[in-house]
Amino acid sequence: MDITPTLPVLSAEEQRVLGSLMEKSKVTPEYYPLTLNALVAACNQKTSRKPVVNYDDNTVIATLDALRKKGLVSTVTGGSSRVTKYKHNFAVVYPIIPAEVTIICLLLLRGPLTPGELNTNSGRMHEFESLDEVQALLDNLAGAEQPYIRQLPKRPGQKEARYMHLLGGDELPDDSELETNDVGSSTELAARLAKVEAELATLRAEFDKLMQELS
Template sequence: MDTKTLPVLDAAQIRVLGALMEKSKTTPDYYPMTLNGLAAACNQKTSRKPVVQYDESTISTALNSLKIAGLISTATGGSIRNIKYKHNFAIVFPVLPSEVAIMCLLFLRGPQTPGEINTNSGRLYEFETLEEVNEVLEKLASEGYIKQLPKRPGQKEQRYMHLFAGDIEFIEEDYASDESPAKSNSQLEERVIKLETELA
């Protein structure tokens, strides 16, 4: 599959689509989702990188664009206030449940290693082995949905990112929020040790 056939989505559209994909599996009783429920899913503090604070206007704009692209559809419950939304990812693209799970994680969490995908995918899809994860990743990469990123210093596993925002250069700082506290802590410790040495 040629990557040119993929839609180029912005960050809000990717977050909305990923949230719908996730909640269809993790909370099926509340799916399809209301705008209010979707806002909470997009802005939740866990399992999201980066964490965002989208208002309902931003989410509505993203929903309208995704609907035009055919990636979501609506289900009304009798009045306009009860409009609910569902994703059509596996209808638009010929992907299996295991592939939907991986795409969902990449949409919501940013670049992931096979090990991270295996750990984080439990509620979306149960992979039997790490080898199975790697096989699905290779298939998605060969079909142009994702690409492999260069290894970070000291990292054993390759990371993968989705290509639904275009084939852009990955900027490490955009996803470094998890590591920055540890880094700043170590720098603080070094400064304390240095000061203690000077005062001694």
């Protein structure tokens, strides 16, 4: 009888490198496995990442070494290129299907998400048939003998529950940073809106003055 290995507790760097390899295996299969340069660029993307990071080559190399020791990453050499490339082995080590890999990947790269957010952000990685399919996959991943994810308590005013992966341990995420970011975004938006309204008021006054001079 096969026994599913226990999930390792990965560092933030390991989560980002593993998630980036998962993503690129689906989104750009023609360039996968990834070279070191491509993997560094994938980790440091400004889009589809939370938080945005700026890893250097040494950080990614050290992280790849740690993931190799855990059996989650392997190297590929040979063929027409002598450059070492890297691929993830998550779906080899753990008995999950491609759609479930997509969910875990998104949670690794973006943090806790609702079923709707998972469906919206899956992009070219996997085309979910419906929200019901997403929910069913989440239930499978959370209820497996070796749980991969867990449901988080709903925040005030939130309609959908969020889910987090368990590759960083089962400690609940600190929502204070998210709330600060939300407030910061709202404040910034209000300031920008006030600036636009002031500029429009100035333009309107200048236009009225010009019309009076012409009349």
